[in-house]
Amino acid sequence: MSSKELPAALALAAEDFARYLRSERGRSAHTVRAYLSDVGSLLGYAASEGVEDLPGLELGILRRWLGAQSEAGLSRATLGRRSATARAFTAWAVREERIEADPALRLKAPKREKSLPGVLHQGQVLRLVEGAESAAAEGGLLPLRDRAMVELLYATGVRVGELAGLDIDDLDPDRRTLRVIGKGNKERTVPYGLPAALAVDDWLRRGRPALATEASGPALFLGARGKRVDQRQVRSVVHALLEALGDTSATGPHALRHSAATHLLDGGADLRAVQEILGHSSLATTQIYTHVSVDRLRKSYLQAHPRA
Structure with missing residues (x-):
């Protein structure tokens, strides 16, 4: 939903927030575009739920907005960025006295997916x-x-x-x-x-x-x-x-480091031994390689098992 299609009060808020972002030093044009796209998505969703002005923007709407995007397949990284945008927008609205209480204070960003560079076979x-x-x-x-x-x-x-x-x-x-x-x-x-x-x-x-x-x-x-x-x-x-x-x-x-760890675990190495070899201070850091191994096992199963 474009700003022209939003209720007048929400459209005005979006335009004012855009001016605020552009006036801030250090923000790139790309970052401003991303923020405005996210705010447009949020306000469009809020409008679809009957919200016509910023005081109607409640925590439940913010959560349902993120939930709908998660169901649509957006990555955790994108959801994390959008929740950060929502917090920035509502914090601005409080400072500008557009709303009394910040509904995003209890909005939790989804945990980012841990990822690895390509692991070699x-x-x-x-x-x-x-x-x-x-x-x-x-x-x-x-x-x-x-x-x-x-x-x-x-x-x-x-x-x-x-x-x-x-x-x-x-x-x-x-x-x-x-x-x-x-x-x-x-x-x-x-x-x-x-x-x-x-x-x-x-x-x-x-x-x-x-x-x-x-x-x-x-x-x-x-x-x-x-x-x-x-x-x-x-x-x-x-x-x-x-x-x-x-x-x-x-x-x-680093891909060779990741590959070595993954292949050690694939071969039956103990997780704590791999932690020691890699020099990880936390076992949680090493556990990411178990996820890689399980993912590979799952793919092999789906490809090979006749009733997968």
């Missing part, structure tokens, strides 16, 4: 590391590094910043473990497998010595000029390998 990971291996086999020093970085990212689930910050002494080749300094300067020990061990050993024997300079220090992974590799370089390497797959929406190193 195990077959995709295999193709990814095979791509890195092929590049390393063709020669050059940096492809040896790139292969080792990708193998470690997937093997350990470390964050890109943690990988870039690794020193040679953080490796324990005999036990195949890695000492990682994570968020909050917390230290943890993470195991890694044989493929990662072989790739890292190859880099340390054939790649790193040829690039190392006085500026290298103890850094495990180096850039072309011998300095410690930075996060941007790691992201660029992983992005190129993911792009070469051609069948994933994943774009960076």
